[in-house]
Every structure is written in C-alpha cells, then in structure tokens.
Amino acid sequence: MNLSIIVPAYNEEKTIRSVLEKLKTLELLPPFGKEIIVVNDCSSDDTEKVVRDFIAANPDLSLKLHSHPVNKGKGAALHTGIQEASGDYVIVQDADLEYDPAEFNILLKPVLDGYADVVYGSRFMGGNAHRILFFWHTIGNKFLTFLSNMFSNLNLTDMETCYKLFRADIIKKIDLKEKRFGFEPEVTAKVAKISGIRIYEVGISYYGRTYEEGKKINWKDGFRAIYCILRYGLLG
Template sequence: MTDSLSIIIPAKNEQLSLPDVLDGISSSCSPLEIIVVDDGSTDETAKVAARDGVKVISHPYSKGNGAAIKAGVRAAKGDILLFMDADGQHDPQDIPRLLAKLNEGFDLVVGSRQKGSQANVGRGVANKVYNWLASYMTGHKVADLTSGFRVARAKKFREFLSLLPNGFSYPTTSTMAFFRAGYSVAYEAIHAGRRDGKSHIRPLKDGIRFLLIIFKIGTLYSPLKLFFPLSLLPLLMGIGYYIFTYISVGRFTNMSALLFTTAILIFLMGLVSEQITQLMYQESDSGDDRVEEAQGDQSSK
C-alpha cells in the first residue's frame, strides 16, 4: 500500500522536531510521496523539510492547520492519504499498523490516543465530551474524534474537502463527514508522545472555539438529534410552570408562553438545519460525480 501512499504533514515553526519525524517515516515505510505544508513559519521549517523525496508547499502567511491539510490533499498523488503532525507527537512506527487496519476494508482509520498520551486535564475532559457526543450522534463508538493521526482513501476524503475548516477542527469535520456518508471508520490504538516545541493552541480563544465544535458535531451529522433534546428542556419547564400557575392563580401566563415558543423555535432550528445538512452532502456527492465525469471525458479523448 505504501506505493500509493501520500503522507501529508502540516507544519508551523517545527524546525526542531521535523527532521526526526521525516527520519522516522523513512525507517518505517517507503511512501509514494511526503508532502510538508509549511504554514507561514517564521523559522527554518521549510529549509529543514527540503530533502530528497519530500515535496514542500509554503504558505506566505499562516492560514491554519485545516488550510494546510487541504493544500496537501490537493497536491497529493497517492490513492491513500496519511496525515500526521510535525511536532513529534505521532510515532512514524505506527504507520504500518494504521495501513494494515485500512487494508481490512475501512475507508478511514484514526489513531486513537490511549491513556497516558500527552494532554492537559482540560483538553482531556473536552475530548471525552466530544467522543461521547459524537458516539451519541452517530450511533457508533467514537474512540478519538480529534486525533490528527489518521489514514484515509483519497477519493473519499476529497469528497468533503470543501467542508473542512481552515482551523484546527478538520479531524472532527472529516470523521463526522465519513460517518454521515456511510463510510467505514475504524480506530487503531496509539500513544501520542510529548510534543516538541511550543503548542500553537491558545487556551482561552481555542477553548471557546472547541465549545462551538460541539454544535458543529451535531450539524455535521444529524442536527435534530442535538436540537430535539435541547427543545425538550423549555417544553417541560413550560408545562411544569403552566401547571403551577393554573393551580395557584388559575390562568396561563406569559412565561409559559415564552417557554413553549422557545421550545418550538429550537425544534424548528434543528429541522431546518437537518434539511441544510442533507443538501450539503448532496452537493458534495454531485461535485464528486462531476469530477469523475470530467476525468472520464479526458481519458476517452
């Protein structure tokens, strides 16, 4: 499978750790190509990446981790895409195991970080919440929703390229998109080591952004499964308050009306989001079909 494997490594100011990552890849497998996307680094990241067998794509300024992933995917020639970080957290020796799992018939294999992997308490709790919510939304056990160490079939990954954000949440989006499309997703246990260098995650700003991911998880899969339970809370409160006011003062109050209205609005938001999500994936499928038709026309000529 390595003959058709493209390894994509987004990197920003990783001149210290990147050489060891590239050496580790060379000792573990022989991919078709290695693509390092330098996302506006201010150090020598692009220079240390420039070696035989490595294609370097440099952004003039930082566009985000997701944007680097998309640039790498567009340039990749392989039928199999493997994504890993440049900071030394992902062990290249795990690559053969991820590929072997993919070869069992899966479309996406995610490296699932086990207990003891490097992460602070806040991120660990957030990841558990994401995993639980994603498992509820999909009906399948999601072992690690946000791991950036993953391998996928290129043709299917490209179907969702336009859906991927430019920031750090591309793993979440791609995983939920694969589930939503009915593709096979598997997990392979890995140990993520301590990162080299300084983390690019900012606790306050990214903490707010990570909270928004929770709602993004719902809208990427089935919004009604998220919005319907949320609408039950004001509905039950409205019923309870109506019973209380009917017994105590014998009338229907404005507060009960407000709670009932809120419940209806939340439900309708979920219903509309469900239709938008359906259209979004239909457009993605149609776009993929048009690409295949164009490729077929070119080959016939």
C-alpha cells in the same frame, strides 16, 4: 498502492527534521509505497529552510514542499495537502514528535485486511505508551469525542486524534471548510454521513508536548470544536 503522508508545519524548525528522518526510513506494509507532502503554513522560523535542505540532501525521496504565503491554520494546510496528494490513501502526520510514524502500519492493517475505508488512531485505547500530561486536556478531548459521537452516531474513543487515515477518493470529495483545528470534528461529522463507509479505530502511542515545548492548541480551539460539532453534525 501509495500512501500520501501530509505534514502540516508551522514554526517547527526544532522537530521537523527528526519527523522527516523517521518518515524517510519508514517501511510500510507491502504493497504500500509513500509520498511525503510538507505544507509550510508561513512559518516565521527556519522550518522551510530545514525542509528544503532535507529535500536537497535526499533527492531520491518522494518529498514535496508547499508553502502558504500567509498563515492560514492547520486545517488550511491539510486542505492543501489533500489537494496535492496523489496516493491511494492519505494520512496526517504532525510536524512534532507527539506521534510515531512507525505506527502507520497499525492503521494500514484494517485496510489491507479489506475491512476499512477510514481508520482513526486512538490515544485512549490499547496498551501503547502515553506521556502523562494534562488532566483537563484529556477531559476536554473525551468530552468533545462524546459530543461528536452523539451527533455522528459513531462510537469513537478519540475524535481529536491527529492520526486519521482516509481512502483518497473519499477525502478528496469532501468539501472541507475549517481552517484551524476545527478540521477534526468537521471531517469526522462529514465522513460519518457518507453511506456505506467503513470506519475503524486502532490503539496508538502518544508522546505529548507541553506548551513550553511547542504545543499550539488552546481553550479557544476547544470552543470552536464544539461549534463545529454542532454546525456540521446538525447541518452537514
């Protein structure tokens, strides 16, 4: 089996190499192999050059680069990555250092045990390390998860998490629309509507960034998330 790791990247020249180094040395639970798909969302810095140099230095690594000619947003980058993925399962890895790829195996375990089709990595459960940052950001995340759960009838603790693992045949059939951070509530609402799907949640670590360190999501994305929860939760 193969795991497709989608890395959406926009102006991440400072961290993208470190992420790729982690992914290169990552040992997944057997029988999983890996492919890495970086989607450069028209970065204005040297993100693309860093990735191309990394590919040149690691010719044996299954690493593909796709570049958008214009900036479209994280959701659009994920759409591209999902379309290009050839693995049996798909997972999202941000191009920063907020999440640790070594914890992919925590998400894979329910799959390998035969329990799960979709696994979310929650920053709000378990005893893993968490950087202490923004009070209102945490409250906002919990509110959005609560609202999402109301419409999806799920009991997630972290709908907005980056770490979402999907069976490839499931995620490829979902008609995704949201181009920016609305991907999270949209995909959650649409996955929840699939009959017979088995969704699990596991605790993960979180090494959050400040806005000075490159964090991009803002209050406007929060309002868009509310719209997406209502839009896709009610109408699909």
